[in-house]
Amino acid sequence: MKPSSRTTIRFAACVALAIVGVAGAAVLPDDRADIFYSDYKGGGMDITGESVLVRKKFSEQFAVEANYFVDKVSGASVDVLSTASVIKDERKQKSLSLEYIHDKTTYNLAYTNSTERDYISNTTHFSLSQDMFGDLTTVSLGFTDSRNSIGENNGTAFKPDVTWLGHSESRSFEGGLSQVLTKDLIAGATLEVVTDQGLLSNPYRSIRYCAVPSSTDVCAGGALTGSQIYPNTHTSTAIEARAKYYLWYRAAAAVSYRYFTDTWGIRANTTEVTYTHPISNLWILEGRFRYYDQNHATFYSDLFPSVDYQNFEARDQNLAASTNTTIGLKATYAFLPDGWKIFKRGTVTGDVSHIHFKYDDFRDTRDYQSPTFTGPAGTEPLYQFNATIYQIYVSMFF
Numbered sequence: 001m002k003p004s005s006r007t008t009i010r011f012a013a014c015v016a017l018a019i020v021g022v023a024g025a026a027v028l029p030d031d032r033a034d035i036f037y038s039d040y041k042g043g044g045m046d047i048t049g050e051s052v053l054v055r056k057k058f059s060e061q062f063a064v065e066a067n068y069f070v071d072k073v074s075g076a077s078v079d080v081l082s083t084a085s086v087i088k089d090e091r092k093q094k095s096l097s098l099e100y101i102h103d104k105t106t107y108n109l110a111y112t113n114s115t116e117r118d119y120i121s122n123t124t125h126f127s128l129s130q131d132m133f134g135d136l137t138t139v140s141l142g143f144t145d146s147r148n149s150i151g152e153n154n155g156t157a158f159k160p161d162v163t164w165l166g167h168s169e170s171r172s173f174e175g176g177l178s179q180v181l182t183k184d185l186i187a188g189a190t191l192e193v194v195t196d197q198g199l200l201s202n203p204y205r206s207i208r209y210c211a212v213p214s215s216t217d218v219c220a221g222g223a224l225t226g227s228q229i230y231p232n233t234h235t236s237t238a239i240e241a242r243a244k245y246y247l248w249y250r251a252a253a254a255v256s257y258r259y260f261t262d263t264w265g266i267r268a269n270t271t272e273v274t275y276t277h278p279i280s281n282l283w284i285l286e287g288r289f290r291y292y293d294q295n296h297a298t299f300y301s302d303l304f305p306s307v308d309y310q311n312f313e314a315r316d317q318n319l320a321a322s323t324n325t326t327i328g329l330k331a332t333y334a335f336l337p338d339g340w341k342i343f344k345r346g347t348v349t350g351d352v353s354h355i356h357f358k359y360d361d362f363r364d365t366r367d368y369q370s371p372t373f374t375g376p377a378g379t380e381p382l383y384q385f386n387a388t389i390y391q392i393y394v395s396m397f398f
Contacts, residue, residue, distance in 0.1 A: 172195075
């Protein structure tokens with residue numbers, strides 16, 4: 001069965017515009033090969049990811065990048081435990097991107113195929129960026145089109161029986177601007193608009209409603225489960241601003257703010273602060289803090305007063321009102337600072353993040369299902385959990 005997949009806790013690779021980068025004449029990055037491993041534990045889920053990436057220039061104007069990514073899921077998130085067994089699943093993702101530079105313009109075309117037992121996604125992305133005004137300003141534009149097939153596994157993890165339920169489509173339009181303000185300060189902003197349509201609900205999640213209609217948030221007569229009903233269209237808009245300041249002792253501090261709004265009534269705010277500090281020519285250390293909050297969707301409820309209470313109904317924890325805070329540390333070590341044979345340099349990076357999730361109107365129904373719980377439905381404790389993400393990757397530049 002499926003967890004809260006296709007959400008932020010899945011390590012889905014996505015193509016996006018760079019919000020802020022070091023401005024300058026358009027130059028292709030060095031050839032490189034990366035090996036990546038990640039491990040996520042939290043909320044009843046254990047997700048591991050492995051990836052190999054190779055990037056190769058064929059001239060000073062043209063480069064190709066290929067990536068193969070596999071993540072494996074086991075466990076079950078709290079909101080599917082009532083209707084799903086323990087999950088074991090695997091997602092395989094293959095992507096290929098082409099990059100071309102002409103004068104001061106960089107063009108990028110990418111294709112990604114992602115396959116799960118009950119979910120297939122094909123995504124095409126095109127972007128371009130233009131340096132101007134003495135290479136102090138960079139303007140970026142992008143478009144992404146994704147076509148998805150959604151199914152439901154009615155079997156087990158070891159003997160799947162998948163029924164294909166429908167399709168969804170997603171298109172996003174992106175625009176970005178970065179500007180060198182002084183020799184030490186770079187600022188930038190991006191705007192992204194995403195439109196989705198089709199089957200947008202998760203087939204493994206259910207709503208709860210009072211068995212006996214209630215006028216309060218508590219069901220004295222117990223609760224029953226039913227199917228979610230989502231709108232078949234969704235549009236979201238996100239704007240992000242970021243600034244990075246280079247300190248006199250070679251360190252850097254960065255801050256960003258992102259505002260998100262959508263047609264389902266969600267409003268979200270994300271603030272992040274990072275500090276980067278090099279040590280000699282061998283180490284780069286980074287610390288970061290991130291805070292996120294959102295309200296709930298207009299058709300979300302942890303517990304509906306009665307069956308068929310409204311036209312659209314959902315009990316997906318990703319649509320609930322919530323906050324989360326992230327503290328992260330990253331260290332990069334140059335183990336081949338002077339190169340070796342065909343390699344110009346080599347680095348190894350370790351990254352650990354601790355995230356605390358807290359929900360304002362999503363309850364932990366595991367207590368309600370326990371024989372020791374004596375309270376009525378709607379009085380369960382609000383759900384919260386901690387998650388830890390470990391990442392390590394080795395990069396060889398040649």
